[in-house]
Structures are given as structure tokens and as C-alpha cells.
Amino acid sequence: MQYLEGRRYVVMAIFIVVGLLFAGRLFYLQVLDDSYKAAADRNTLQRQVQIPYRGLIYDRHDSLLVQNTPVYDLVVVPREVRGLDSAKFCRVMQLSIEDLRLGLRFAKKYSRVKPSPLLQNLSTPELAAINDHLIDFPGFRVQARMARAYRTQNLAHALGYVGAITPAFLEKPKYAKYQPGENVGISGLEAYYESTLMGQRGVQYRLVNVRGIDKGPFRNGQFDTLSVAGQDLHLSIDAELQAYGETLLAGRRGSIVAIDPKTGEILCFVSAPHYEPQMLTGKGMGNRYMDLLKNPNRPLFDRPLMATYPPGSVFKIVNELVAMQLGVVGPNTGFPCNQSLIHCTHRHEYPANLNIAIKNSCNPYFYQVMRAAVVRHQSPNGFEDSRIGLGQWQKMVKSFGLGEKLGVDMGQEKRGLIPSPEYYDKHLGYHKWNFKTVYSLSIGQGEIGITGLQTANVMATIANRGWYIAPHFVRSIGKEGQPLPEYRQRHYTAVDTTLFKYVIPGMCEVVDGRGGTAPLASLRQFGISVAGKTGTVQNSHGFDHSAFAAFAPANDPKIAIAVFIENGGFGGSAAAPAAGLMMEKYLRGKVANYHHRMEDWIKYGNLTIKAHH
Template sequence: MQYLEGRRYVVLAIFLLVGVLFAGRLFYLQVLDDSYKVAADRNTLQRQVQIPYRGQIYDRHDSLLVTNTPVFDLVVVPREVKRLDSLRFCQLTQMPIEDLRLGLRAAKIYSRNRPSPLIQNLSTRELATIDDMLGDFPGFRIQARMARTYKTENLAHALGYVGSITPKLLESSKFAHYQPGDNVGISGLESYYESTLMGQRGVQYRLVNVRGVDKGPFHGGQYDTLSVAGQDLHLSIDASLQAYGEKLLAGRRGSIVALDPKTGEILCFVSAPHYEPQVLTGQGSGNRYMDLLRNPDRPLFDRPLMATYPPGSVFKLVNELVALQLGVVTPGTGFPCNQSLIHCTHRHEYPSNVNIAIKQSCNPYFYQVMRAAVLRGQSRNGFEDARLGLGQWQKMVKSFGLGEKLGVDMSQEKRGLIPSPDYYDKRLGYHRWNYKTVYSLSIGQGEIGITGLQMANVLATIANHGYYYAPHFVRGIGAVGQPLAQFRERHYTAIDTSLFKYVIPGMQAVVDGRGGTGEFASLAQYGISVAGKTGTVQNAHGPDHSTFAAFAPANNPKIAVAVFIENSGFGGTAAAPCAGLIMEHYLRGHVAPSRKRWENWIMYGDLTRRGHH
């Protein structure tokens, strides 16, 4: 009985405690409600999104390329606008009344309760004039944000730019947490790494009185969420080399891409003509963008990633390796320079082996090399034999990263084209073409198309004896200090790694051998052996394009480079010396005074006037 009596007191105590807590909670809520009512009479509780500090961008030597500076916008919250004196407001802000009406209409469509930008990037003078008078215009206020500032005049095509988010992007679920007026990466690395650079937004609640004057943070701090700054990007780009490359191609059209073969890191990425990244920031950037867009030289066009050219004679290296893999030739195989098959551009010694053929860039030799690779007697029907052989050839060529996107950390990369049997079937008809129809592929001409980035990657692959890492700009993200996982994966070609050593001596002879077609890229005087290949790309619309690709030092490659210079004639006299200067600058840290004449030649010379194939 005493036990039951004790339990009754315990139960009564529990009920009493719950009642006290419940009454206390009601009292707290009533007090809080009263405080809100008082606040409502005097102040407005505003939710302000805190934009995080956008991550900075550095080059491979930790030189700062891109940072942030504060800028100020005039924003409006439509619900808070009361009895607007439009005329006086427009006089204050120097804003056309029609622009005000359009801005208010757009703001209401977006949200009546969230701020929308009316005037962005206010100057210091405009800010001072407007800020003093905003108390007379409820619903309007100044909002600070961080804008991109560029510490470099170079690398615009790779860096990309940041701009106000567009209505179309706002409709995407990917950008659901963005607001009108927010900045977002529009192109280049700024776009590809948007989520990394952007960080995480925060929220702060502040009290604003009826005149729009900020009264400080709301004391219910439990509602605030701290913003988290974006992570920095550490690029593989050598800023000094990049500036030098852009200087060389100033006034030209073309591209330079340099890679570290051991890692796939992009050292230099020149698209010419270029523009300064700061051009697409601040007031008037929209007009400047349109000027660039209308420029007939197309400075916005990202040539290393988007311009596809026939690779010319550089592609002979790939064809030779495919033939070696198929066993239809050996390093000692020779073919006559039979010009009844295809024209050869200059007289040279008999191509009795692969080294001489590469050094002399003999067109008839490589015609016969590819013919041996494609026509292997797999069918009694000659058309079918060519069809089967070309299909196998295409598969092996594509293993070099050609005809497909390499997966660089940029969004606008083009695939290029390595034509397949189906491609010719559609164009010419099934069994209506044969090797003689497609023989121009043997010298890197015809329907084939590759980008500057792909060509540099082919040379990096040869330098590595058969594998490559997907080219990339970012070698380290934030404190982690590593590139994305996909850029740490090796990609092997369909060619046995033991076969690559047979083409490299011929490539060295191209540059360092007596009478080699790439002699103007030689660094032999500094004890550096260069392995390369010249190319002259036929162009039906004007002078031929000049190309050259190489790596150095040949025995321990640290740089692979590909140069395209449009309408500049022979590869040996335009692209080759340009590539030589790039390699010298990277490997030695400077260009010798005795080689300065080549700088003047590349920048100011008539590149079509003389040269070798």
C-alpha cells in the first residue's frame, strides 16, 4: 500500500513539472510574440543572404591571378516599396524612368519579398550620393558583393569570366539557390569549377526601421547561418610562359598548347588573337563583350579547344605507329619516294627506314605505310578490304585521344574527327570508296580534324611511350592540393609501349639533324635535344597553315608543345621557331639574346615568305 502511495506522488510530481514547463513555454512564446509586435511597429526583420568569398586562382608558382574586390549594387524588395516618387528617385540615381519601370516589373516577377538588382557596380561617387538619400525610399538599399579582379592580362580564354546569373540559368535546378544579380562562372575555369569556387551561402537576419535604415543584427542569432568561403584553385599554368606565348602570337591567328607529359598539366594555353580578362568585368562589360563578338578575327573563339584543323605531317607519326603495331612495317622498312602516288614537296635521300622517312617527311613513304595498314587482304572484295582495314585503323588512332573529347577541365572542348567507314558510307555510299579515296589521311590531310590540345597530347603520349593523363589546368584544389581524380588516371593507347622508341630518333633528326625540316626549333647549342615534327596544312581558303609539335628534352621530356599558326606557310619556318622559343623559355627560364631575332620573325615577319616542309 505504501508502495502505491509513493508511486502516486511520483506521478503527480511529473505532471506538475510538465505543467510548469508548458506554462513557461506559453509565457516565452507570448513574450516573443509581443516583442515581434513591438519590432513590427518600429522595425522590419530582413533576411540577407551572405555571399561567400569566391575562391582565388593562382598559377603553378603561386602567383595570384584572380582575386576579389568589394562592389556595391542598388537592390529593391518590391513588397517594401511605399509611395515611390519615381521622378525624384530617377533624378537621384540618374536612372532613366523607363529602366526603373522595367527593373521594378522584373523584380516583382522574380519575387516580391527578395531583393533584386536595379543598378550594379556603383562607383564610389554614385554610392555616396545614393546612400545618403535611401532613407526616403523604403524598399531600396545598397547591397555589397565581391567582384572578380584580375592580376594578369593573360589567359582570358582559360580563366573564363564571371557575370550576373541569367534568367535561363535561374530556371535550372543546379542554380536553385542563386538569386537575380548573383555572380556565376559563365565560361572557362570559372564555370567548370563554379561549385568549388563559390563556396556556401550564409543567411543573416537584420532589423531595418521604417525608413530603411539598418538597425543591426537581429538578436535571435539562432537563425543566422555562416557563409563558407570557396576553395582556391592552383593552376598548372606558368604565368610567365603564358605571357610570353601570347606576346609571340600577338597579331596572329592560331594557338600554342604546352603540357607536362609526366602529369598532363597544361603549362601554356594561348589562343590568338586574345583579349584581357578584365575586359569582361565591371560597368559596360556587356557592350565590350558585343564588340569582341563582332570582331572579324573572333578573339572570343577558344582556338586550342574549338578550332579543328587537319594535323598535316605531324599525323604521320601516328600512322607509322599503327602500322608498326599491325606488323605491316618494321623500323627498317623502306618505300620509294614514288611521286606518281602522291606529290612530295622536296628532293631528299631515299627513305630506306622510318627515321629517314620522318626526318624528310616523305609523302609517298607514308602513303604506302597507311596503305599497308589498311589493305591487308581481309576480304577478296577490294572495297570491303578497305572498309575493314579503315575501321581497325580508326579504332587504333582514336586510342591516342583523337576524335573524342580528352576531358579537359573546360566545357567547350571539341571532339575533332577521325573518319570511320560509316562516315564514308554516308558521304559516298556503301562499297563506293576505297583506299585511293581516303589516301590523304596518310599525310594528315582530308577529312581528319584535331585540336591544338589534342596535338599536344599526342606528343605527350609519344614522349611517355604510349600513355597520357587527360590534360588539365588545375593541379590542386584548396588545401587538398590535388587535381580531380579523373586527371590522375593513365590512358594507354592501342600501340605496344615498346614500339614508340622507333619513331623518336627520326623526330630528333627532324630538329637536330643536318637538313631536318624543324631545324629552327633546335636547342642543341644548349645541350637540349628536341624531338619534333613539322607540318604544313593545306588550306583551300588562303595560305597554308603552319604547324609543329615537339617534346624536350628528348630523353627526359618535361614539356610537349603544339603550335598552329594560321595562313603562315611551312611548318618549319613559322610554327617550329615559335615552339623552340616556348621550350627554351620554359626549360631555361629565358630566351638567349642571340635567339631574339626569332621573336621578331614570329611577331612581325612575313611567315609565308620562305622555309621548309
């Protein structure tokens, strides 16, 4: 009995001790809670998003093109604004009352607890003046961010630009994690590779007292996350070639696109007229953008991707390959230069075979080539026969990457147009047209439309004897990386690869043969054979456009190029010498001194008259 009584006292003692410990713990927690409440009364917990370092952009030789530079913005957190003297604030900040109200209205609409930009890209004097007075304006602070800076004056159309994210962007789910004032790629490569360049955001939680003074990290930074820098882009662009091309077309309107046929890498991408990329960065960017937008020469228009032209005689090569695949012509097929069918631009020898026809760009010859491809008596009804034949022709032509987007790593690419039977049914009526209605397609005229990029890609396809890799700008994501998977795949045309060899000798004769249409593109003096084709593109709005497309060296192609010069006249007079100079620059690394006269012709000459050596 005494034993049980003793155990009862022991158990009671244990309960008392546990109760005292629990009460002490509660007291401690209450004191701690009170201390945090007191700290909360004295401090504000701020969630600060850490913007990562945006990836850099290099050319194919690792020359830096685009980097980052620090800039400063005045931001506002609406919940923290107290007792604002608007008149004094606007006087100090050199801001109008209307702009202040507009900025605060937007900030409140976006978030009452997150910072929103009020003034961006502050100059050093502005920053100094603002810092001296910030203590008088709770809720306002200066925030640093990184802006784009350019080491090049070229390539603006491909690089694109970065701008502060707009309210319209913020409403899209894709940009849900962005905050007002943050940078985002607006166009070009900056936009296409935004997620790659941007990296991953970090977050810091800071305690700031009522005077706006940083009191240090919250809970020793245990809830913070680090930002991860964006990945660099290594482009296939040759910066020297790009600069040279922009210089050649300065003052002109047109485009130059060059591709490495074996890889699909874009070597240069000239859109003329051009502008310098730094115009769309920094303070006053909005005004400069509007000036470019209103310019009647449309410098913002991305001609290699968006301007579609009839390709002219350049397209004859594609038509010939399609006709050979259909078995209706061969390399030794001859047709008379019958000008009752279509006008021929100049007198030349009888087109007894394909080589002679290509060298002289004989219009009646290629009229008859396409007629043989389309009119194949597959239906007793002549209109239906043309519908069937044109449908088969269109499908094979589109396999060259025409009439469809090639999938280049930029937005705004145009499809162009390779007209179908349905197209003509819609515009002319069912069974109301036949080959004689659409014969202008045989010489690359009429309704057909092709971009400069697509034309260069056709040359790359012929250079490769029947295949291409989708053209692209980024050869490596990160120093040791690769292009995206879609830029490592071959695309084959509907034409047998064994047939391409038959068009190349004639293309070489265009440049180096006696009586060829493009002697000004020749690099024979350097031991380099060029395979090319001129085009003089009819233009209903003015003087003809000059076109030329080629690849070199013909036996081991390293560059495929397409040049369009608007209102440049004969293909052999303007576009051909420009292409020759570009190929010389790329393959030799320099242009011979005696070619300066030709450079001046492209830059300053009256292209409406025929050029001479």
C-alpha cells in the first residue's frame, strides 16, 4: 500500500514538471511572437525579385555583339506610400502631376505590394538628385536592372530588341512571372530565345524600416532563392560579312541572305534600309521607335523574312528540276526560242539543251518546259488537265521550302505563295483557266511570291544536290552547346537527288560562260567557280527589281546567297555584282582593291542603266 502511495506522488511530480515546462514554452513563444510583432511594427517585409543576368550574344567567331549594362529606375510600392506631397514630389522628380497620377494608377492596378516603374533609365545626375530626397517619400525607391548594350552597329533586324514589359504582355499567361519594368525580348532573336536568354529569377526577403532603410535579410535569408543567369547565344552570323553587306546596300532597298549549305547556318542577313540596334534601347527609345515607324523607307520592315517578290528567272531552275522529275524533259532537251509564246529579253544562240537555255535565260524555252510539266493529257478536258498538272507541280515546288514557312528561329516569317489550282478557282472560276492563263509562272512571274530567305535556301538545296537544313541563326546555345534539334535535320525535295547535277553546269555558264548573264559575279580570277542565276523581276509599281542567287565554290559549296535590290533593274547589273563581292569577302576574307569601283557602283550608281566592268 505504501509502495502504491509512493508511485502516486512520483506520477504527480512528473505531471507538475511537464506542466511547468509547457507553461515556460508558451511564455517563451509569446515573448518571441511579441518581439516579431514589434519588429513588424518597426519594419516592412519586402519581397524582392532578383532579375538574372541576361545571356550574351556572340557571332560565329566569338565576337561579342550584345552585352548588358546597369541602368536605374524609380519604382513605387503603392501600399507603402504615405502622406505623399505630390507637388513637392513632382518638383523634385521633374515629373508632371498627370504622369504621376497615371503611374500610380497603373501601379495600383498591377499590385499594391509589388514595385512598379515610375521613371526608367535615369541618368547619373537624375539618379543623384532623386537619391537625396527619397527619404522624404516612403514607398518610392531606386531599383537597378540590366539593359542591353551593343558592340555592333549592324544586324538590328535579326537581333531584335528588348523593352520593358507592357501591361498587354502581363495579361498573357506566358509572361505571368514577369513584373512591370522588367525586360523582355520584343522582336527578333531576343524574343524567339527569350526563355533561354532570360534565365531563372531569384527572390530575396528583406526587412526595411519605416524610413526605407534596409535592415537586413529576413530570417537570415533562409527563404531566399538564387537567380540563375541566362544562357549565351553563339550565332552563325559572320559579323564582318554582315557589316560589309549593310555597307553595300546602304541607301538601297532590298536584302542579302547568305547560308552555309551544309549546316543551314545563316552567315549574313541584310535588310536595307537598316538601322542601328542601339536606337531601340535607353531613354527616348519610344520616340526613336516612332520615328523609324513613320519613315517612308520602312527601315523596321524585315525584308529577308517578310518581303515576297516574284523570283523572276531564278525560279526557272526549280521548274526545270520538277519537269525532269516528271520525266517530260531531260538535260539534252531542246526547245526553239519561239517568241510568239513569250518575249525573250535578248538575242542568243539556239537553246539546243538545258545548259544553253540556263546560260541565256531563254524565256520561251522555260515556257515550254513548264507547259510539258503541267499539260500531260491526264484528262480529256483541257481545263481539268491543267488543274491536275498544276496541283502536282505545286506539291513538288513546295518541297523546296517554298510557299511554306521554313521555320527559321525568328518570328514574322512569311510563307510566300506558290499558287494552287484552288487559288485560281477562287480568283478566276472553276474550269475558267488553263496553262495559257498561268504561263507567267514558268519564268517566276505572276502570282508567285518568294522571300529572300527562301531563295537563298533554294540555292543551298541545289548546292547540296537535293536537301537542306532549315536556315537558322543560333549555331550553339552556350559555348559548347548545339542548335535546337529541328536545325539538325535534313529535308529532301520531291526531286531525285541524281537530277540536280544536270542544272549546275548551266548555272556555272551563267557566271563564267561566254555570253552568260552574270559575268560581274565571277570569281574565276581567284580560282573559285560560281554557280548562279540572274533574275530581272517585273514590277508594276516602278522600275524592275534586280535578283541574283548563287553558291560557291560550285564543286564544294561553302556559301549560298540571294540578293534582291528593289528597282535595281537587270539581275546581272546590280544584284549579281553585289553577290559576287559578298562571296569574295566570305571565301577570301577580303575584297580585291580593283573591286572598289564595283562597290561604288552598287552603293552610288544609277542602277537603271546596265553596268559594265
